[in-house]
Amino acid sequence: MMSEFDLITRYFTRPALTSAVSLAVGDDCALLQPRAGYELAISTDMLVEGRHFFQHADANALGHKSLAVNLSDLAAMGAQPLAFTLALALPSIDENWLSAFSDGLFALAEQHNITLMGGDTTKGPLTISITIFGEIPIGKALRRNRAQAGDDIWVSGTLGDARLALSTMQGKLAIEANALNQAAQHLHRPIPRNALGLALRDIAHAAIDVSDGLLGDLQHILNQSNVGATLQADDLPLGAILKSTQPINLCHEFALNGGDDYELCFTAPTTKREAVQHAAAISNTVVTRIGLITATREVKILNAAGVALAIKANSYDHFIST
């Protein structure tokens, strides 16, 4: 039978892609060295079967998504990805699963030139915990607490298709198989916006990644910056499948509260509109202006007629939500 040690050697040992990693898998610790004048941005996420993904979820997609959600946190800080660690609990050693999972994981890692620098494997209910490291010039991180009244509010990509796929897979909605497949790409293979995050470093005032739902995540920026927001519902960039299959009220609800989008929501001064569009262009990312930061600490969502919609933040909470 394959041992824990063999498993790590066979599936999780690849050449270091980053000169910052001076020692990867194989000692008590790995060694990492940011460049002089840089600091490390660090984020950790844990994905649990039955909570973050369905039982028997596609292992390749799961490898991709486990790393993507962590890369997305670096993107939201404007940090350059360097390396990550992986702690993995598995119910048993299933070589097909391990092969597919590590392929999905490393395909994305190689796209971003990052190194798996250490980890731990153990027997247990399927649980994936990744800690990721990026570097950023000292003081340049995109924070949540720097939004200013008058800033534009922007979001990358489109919103709501991941939630549409989830609701369909849960049997709450019915859409065609082909449409579901397309929407499910957003749920299972989110594209972290790292190039955009890097390009926004000296442009955006504040940023966050949209993981739990736009309204709830934007609220973190508003709380930490002590400001409010007015959003234009008709300007929300709706997922293509969502837009073509669902009534407008549900489109708004899923775009604002859907979650699992892994897009960037950021604020920037109105004088930086061209700079934002340039950052979007060089990172091959679509960005959309969806509203303004306001001095009063409230959130208004207006339709094209200027009428406020009755939609409240309803973020996913891992303990309260079902």
Added chain:
Amino acid sequence: MMSEFDLITRYFTRPALTSAVSLAVGDDCALLQPRAGYELAISTDMLVEGRHFFQHADANALGHKSLAVNLSDLAAMGAQPLAFTLALALPSIDENWLSAFSDGLFALAEQHNITLMGGDTTKGPLTISITIFGEIPIGKALRRNRAQAGDDIWVSGTLGDARLALSTMQGKLAIEANALNQAAQHLHRPIPRNALGLALRDIAHAAIDVSDGLLGDLQHILNQSNVGATLQADDLPLGAILKSTQPINLCHEFALNGGDDYELCFTAPTTKREAVQHAAAISNTVVTRIGLITATREVKILNAAGVALAIKANSYDHFIST
């Protein structure tokens, strides 16, 4: 009901103890900055209920042990602990459990002046994943691949009491309740040897922490250094309860293959014996010489009469062992 966000605020937000942490809990990433000329040592461990600890294990001790096993990895590299992240899956929000767990965790964190700089909480089978960060002058890390033929082999503290407690709790052995309580301290509240690891930086050639069993862990040093070892069985520092309750053969077996000791095993040139003893004294740690590194790639375990004992490495493997 308490939300995920409230949970983090109430139980896992404490003031940063380390100036290296420029941003802790509350943004997409935390920010960490090693001093100029230093690199970061990073280690990650995952503890799963039913595998690494019993169901209904004491939560305070579990908080302690979760961090201790990670601190022990930094000790084995000679790195100064700075900070850690915590990913926690919980079956439900049990405030008594959370309070006790975080108390145990932070009591040890405060002893080592380290900061919880970020994390993730989710619903799921009880799983604790910590990633820890230390700093070390570039090139000074204690590695596994630097042992040399002729080096003394040393070990800190005592060995085997943790395994004695585990075997007793599993019903495989019977010892008095009072003795079990004492032995169980080694299992539940291991003391990571960070002061010793720091003091050994310019003295030891190679080091590892003993988590899976002395013979198996020493074997990693031997493999990576391409050397062998001769150990003196009668020189092994036996746990006090083990020594006073069990026959000598079982004492040797538990000291050599017990696991969960979280002591340091290290090698140093014979010319450094006084320096090792000085490092032990200033770190208030007992160290014992247990053998020699040899050029031939084999491991011999001798008794006082010079007769080889038939004990093989039998490390705990999370997938193969039961």
